[in-house]
Amino acid sequence: MSAIDLSGIEGSLVDGRTKGVPPGAGPMALSAMGGQGWNVLREELPLPLAVLKRSALERNSAYMRGFLAMTGAAIAPHGKTTMSPQLFARQIADGAFAITLATVQQIRVAREYGFDRILLANQLTGAQAARYMAEEVARDPDFQFWSFVDSVAGIERLAAAVKGAGGARPLRVILEGGFPGGRTGCRTLEDAMDVMEAIIAAAPYVELAGVGGYEGLLAGKDAAARIDSFLDFLVEIALACEQRAAFAPGPILLTAGGSSFYDLVATRFKSAGLSRGFKVVIRSGCYLTHDSGTYEDRFLDLRQRMPEIDGVEARPAHALEVWAYVQSRPEAEKAILAMGKRDVSYDSRMPEPLYWHRPGRAGPPLPIPERHAVAGLNDQHCHLILPADSPLQVGDMVAFGISHPCTTFDKWQVIPVVGDDYVVVDAIRTFF
DSSP: OOOOOOHHHHTOEEOTTSTTSOTTOOSEEGGGGGGSOOBGGGTOSOSSEEEEEHHHHHHHHHHHHHHHHHHOOEEOOBGGGTOOHHHHHHHHHTTOSOEEESSHHHHHHHHHTTOOEEEEEEEOOSHHHHHHHHHHHHHOTTOEEEEEEOOHHHHHHHHHHHHHTTOSSOEEEEEEBOOTTSSSSBSSHHHHHHHHHHHHHTTTTEEEEEEEOOOGGGOSTTHHHHHHHHHHHHHHHHHHHHHTTOBOSSOEEEEEOOSSSHHHHHHHHHTOOOSSOEEEEEOOSSTTTOOSSHHHHHHHHHHHHOGGGGGSSOOOOOOEEEEEEEEEEEETTEEEESOOTTTSOOSSSOOEEEEEEOTTOOSSOEEOOSSOEEEEEOSSOEEEEOOTTOOOOTTOEEEEEOSSTHHHHTTOSEEEEEOTTOBEEEEEEOOO
């Protein structure tokens, strides 16, 4: 990995126009936010406010290091979750093999700050995208790049782009398998073999580096059995490619594993049975922040499938919270908070009220009592259903946990990192 340089981010300016920054602040460097002594609970930052808890980030990093040591897998975490090069750098420092991304814009961001191992878990489609990647691979001999492919037409387009860029270095591709009703990926072994033959024919402009897929859409009833069957299919493709001697020199990559079923991927691929050396690469993007909904539930499922995970000292904890004020108690069993769809995820499930704090009261935030639930969100308002005897009143602060962190990160350009006392110690910038 070449030198990662985050100075351009750390030195970028923020001021009171930046969401989450006090209106009278700045301009100041992003890196200076951690030195202001701002405390969320003392109302020194405007709400609504997304924060990352430093202790949870550290805990989640330790958990994933333990999981990888236990299973022997590697990780290329999906950067689309946070689109924060500062968090990418943390993941690389934790030992990540590469950063996974989904679009050329995301790749451009990562390249700007020195990341030189990138896996595109998507089809590289369109003339500009193919040309940019072919030129970038040719320009930098240290840049290691892998892209998913699932069609003969796609291979032909990639080969033409590499040839047009001078053909100095081939594009390395991952042959993607899929399943009926899923997203991209070859649905049958026959289709996969047609793509494999097209890759062989496209030499020296394209070379086959591995096999991969995405299993997350198989969630639901009997998910584990259906995912195991899909992973068997990916292994079948890899074995057939090896028998045809289609893989380029170097370790073969076997990659799958979103943030819900990466344990199944690590276990099945470990016993793939390839005769050549291979690397199992999972791609969980949400492990670093975890959540208070979907992925917390999925971790409980993982513990049932893999009881030995309890031997890992750390377990995941939610790192991302969104804080909001109670701005109205218009009905006995309803409060309106100043937070809405512009601020927090709602695509997976509604935000979960976790804690509350009354400004001026000493001590840490208190747990939200039972029977408090979000009934709906508008652009800037949250409808919280609560019992008539709820302690919440106008001006109180409420912390919400979220489900599916990806769609909270994309609502914030700057997110403070806080200690357990909610004093700001750092800040990250996102690039959506």
